[in-house]
Amino acid sequence: MSYHVIVGGSADLTPMVESISMRDALDQIAYQAHIRLAVSxxxxLPDLTPGTAIRVSGVPYGKEESVPLLNPGVIWDAESTNSGTKRISLTVYDRMIYLEKSEDEYLFLKDQTATQRLSKYAKDWKIKLADETDTEIKLGKAVYRAQTIFSxxxxxxxxxxxxxxxxxxxRMTGRGLELFKLGSNAQVHELDRLIDVAQMRTLEGAVTKVKVLAAADSSNGKEVKSKILTVDEKGTDKLGTLQKVVSDDQVKTAKAAKKLAASYLTGIQETFTVTAPDVNTIRAGDAVTLSGMKLLVTSAGHDLGNPGTMTLELATEAAVKRRYYLD
Incomplete structure (x- = not known):
């Protein structure tokens, strides 16, 4: 096969591989793979104890040389059955799984960036960083009580x-952990060889009116209504009033409130689910084009093979921001 599974740095499981499936999504931190082996x-067999290092490599669509697809990875689960032929099912994650499964407490002073905080998380968990992407925005003070590092x-x-x-x-890559700017992939694949496509349009989750409130001040001991920083609307005449009330401690001015309100006004929610021949390097957060529309991948499932298939869930940039980064 054109895919390779290497355990512990040198043991080649490829001849035993029956199937490999991989999943990536914006609401999960670690890239995940399920590998099924048939053992004669x-x-x-090499050591397949959970915690053992593993990598999955393959030839990208349209290329000739193999590249790592999930590396560095770690075996998380190993399950075996024997009904004549021994079969082993492995659940594998990249090493960001440790940030998803671990908890701690942190106190961050204001004016740090997400990049600087990522450096702290990675250092404490001994995870290698790739070249740092400067997120630029200075954040407010944060007091994180016991919760996962991912949260x-x-x-x-x-x-x-x-x-x-x-x-x-x-994203975890061979270079280390990095922050990937959504839609910044150098090669934007056009999805034109479709097996199946489904479109969903709904008012569920839509917002046509936004009211942004200042943080409530109860220092004088009296309960008073929150100060309204801005009210904005779009599409209420056609879709009706679907109002969102936002209160954010970091929003101090009417100008900032206006910008935040505009981000929520997404109207009809539209998503696509596409099944197509596999392009094994497409990840959650990548931009793709479908019928001339530029969309972002919110989840990517790959059933690796020759050619294999993939199932992608897609949404507009505005919908992704509303669903994953504002609520």
Whole structure:
């Protein structure tokens, strides 16, 4: 096969591989793979204990040389069955799984960026960083009580987007952990060889009117109504009034409130689910084009093979920001 599975740096499982599937999504931090093995000679098996290093490599669509697709990875689960032929199912994650499964507490002073905070998380968990992407936006003070490192990191990235910065998603690559700016992939694939495509349009989750409130001040002991920083609307005449009330401690001015309100006004929610021959390098957060529309991948499922298939969930940039970075 044109895919290779290497365990512990040198043991080649490729001849035993029956299937490989991989999943990436904006609401998860670690790239995930499921690998199914058929074992004819158990004595040839290397150590598959959970915690063992593993990598998956393959030839990208339209290329000739193999590249790492999931590396560095770690075996998380190993399950075996034997009904004549021994089969082993491995669940594998890239090493960001440790940020998703670990908890801690952090106190961050204001004016740090998400990039600087990522450096702290990575240093404490001994995860190698790639070249640092400067997220630029200075964040407010943060007091993170016991919670997962991923939830803290994603809170930093959400605040960055809310404050007018770009949308970023963490990615583990062979170079190390990096912050990927959504839609910044150098090669934007056109999805024109479709097996199936489904379109969903709904008012569920739509917002046509936004009211942004200042943080409530109860220092005098009296309960008073929150100060309204701005009210904005779009599409209420056609779609009706679907109002969102936003209260954000980081929003201090009417100008900042106006910008934040505009981000919520997404109207009809439109998503696409596409099944197509596999392009194995497409990841969540990548931009693709479908029928002339530029869309972002919110989740990517790959069933690796020759050619293999992929299932992508797609949405507009505005919808992605509303769904993942504002709520």
């Amino acid at each position: 000679n158990a004595r040839q 803290m990191l994603f809170a930093d990235l959400k605040e960055t987007a809310k404050s007018g910065g770009a949308m970023y998603h963490p």
